[in-house]
Amino acid sequence: MKRDLKKIAKNVIELEIKGLKKLKRYINSSFNNAVEVIANCQSKVILAGVGKSGLIASKIASTFSSVGTPAFSISANDCSHGDLGSITKKDILILISNSGNSDELKNIIQYANRYKIKLISIVSKKNSLLYKAADIKLLVPDVEEAGHGIVPTASTSVQLSIGDALAISLMHYKKFGKLDFKKFHPAGSLGKKLKTVEDLMLAKNKIPFINENDTIGKGLKVINQKKLGVLIARNEKLNTTGIFTDGDIKRTIQGSVNIYSNKIKFFMTKKPISIDKDILAAKALNIMNEKKITCLPVFKKGNQKKTIGILHIHNILSSDIN
Numbered sequence: 001m002k003r004d005l006k007k008i009a010k011n012v013i014e015l016e017i018k019g020l021k022k023l024k025r026y027i028n029s030s031f032n033n034a035v036e037v038i039a040n041c042q043s044k045v046i047l048a049g050v051g052k053s054g055l056i057a058s059k060i061a062s063t064f065s066s067v068g069t070p071a072f073s074i075s076a077n078d079c080s081h082g083d084l085g086s087i088t089k090k091d092i093l094i095l096i097s098n099s100g101n102s103d104e105l106k107n108i109i110q111y112a113n114r115y116k117i118k119l120i121s122i123v124s125k126k127n128s129l130l131y132k133a134a135d136i137k138l139l140v141p142d143v144e145e146a147g148h149g150i151v152p153t154a155s156t157s158v159q160l161s162i163g164d165a166l167a168i169s170l171m172h173y174k175k176f177g178k179l180d181f182k183k184f185h186p187a188g189s190l191g192k193k194l195k196t197v198e199d200l201m202l203a204k205n206k207i208p209f210i211n212e213n214d215t216i217g218k219g220l221k222v223i224n225q226k227k228l229g230v231l232i233a234r235n236e237k238l239n240t241t242g243i244f245t246d247g248d249i250k251r252t253i254q255g256s257v258n259i260y261s262n263k264i265k266f267f268m269t270k271k272p273i274s275i276d277k278d279i280l281a282a283k284a285l286n287i288m289n290e291k292k293i294t295c296l297p298v299f300k301k302g303n304q305k306k307t308i309g310i311l312h313i314h315n316i317l318s319s320d321i322n
Helices: 002-024 029-039 052-066 103-114 129-133 154-173 178-183 188-193 216-226 246-254 281-291 313-317
Strands: 045-049 071-073 092-097 118-123 136-139 209-211 230-234 240-245 295-299 309-312
Touching (some): 029 118, 029 136, 045 052, 052 071, 052 154, 103 129, 216 230, 216 246, 240 295, 281 295, 309 313
Parallel strands (some): 118 136
Antiparallel strands (some): 230 240
8 A cells, every 4th residue: 555655646746747847848938028027017916816726826926025026916706806906007917727717717807908907827728718818828738637637736836836937037137136035034044044244243333443553552452342352453544454363462472572562563464354244144154164263354345445344253153154
């Protein structure tokens, strides 16, 4: 019996794989048109379907919204009882149906055509009402279903996949990057992975600045005040010129250097390793581990001369980033 169940499972997966392979051959210029129209929508993107296709519509809408294309799904059944009022002329309507002839879709299609609402179809039948009525027709393959050939399985996998393809294509078209993605995913494991240097750095009066012409003795006081074990040295133009650590202080003292008369600029590390504020914190941690350092001066927009923050390894580790 267990062997039979494994065989059934593998057969279901194989049918879905075949459906997805067919789908690849159906991607054409209509797909490009759909992406461009959705990307340039000045109002809402609304998705609807019937039954399992309705659930797929909800998932696609959620994915769209998470990657920078605001969208929501509506119930095809409820549209016949007032919800058509949520669709306006500036909206884009995406209807999903395997057959394209579901009764619940007819009122929506009629409404969209009457009021010239842009209609995109995801459908597998060319001779269907939905295919004929759509402004942009995304034809998907008519695939073999599992479960006596009647349970929506391979067909819903195909619908879901073309929805994902649209979402990721929209990301690229709109140049929606990791930093944009982070705005919509502030919590959980994704939020941690997408934290940037700017999210964790210390800024303004927390930065241990010191003039490069100040003495090591004065630098020692600043290090004790800021408690970061490091100084960011600057010149009269407030440009960063070097970094000076508590380890450097210990070495100078051991070398019998007079810390109250010698200037920091003669003992600091010039041209320190620094990092852009928009870099992922995980990458900053890799740099610290590789270079065996605990702090990084932070700059923005390629201007490495101006330090706007300091990132300490403790700030990263306390955020559970590794």
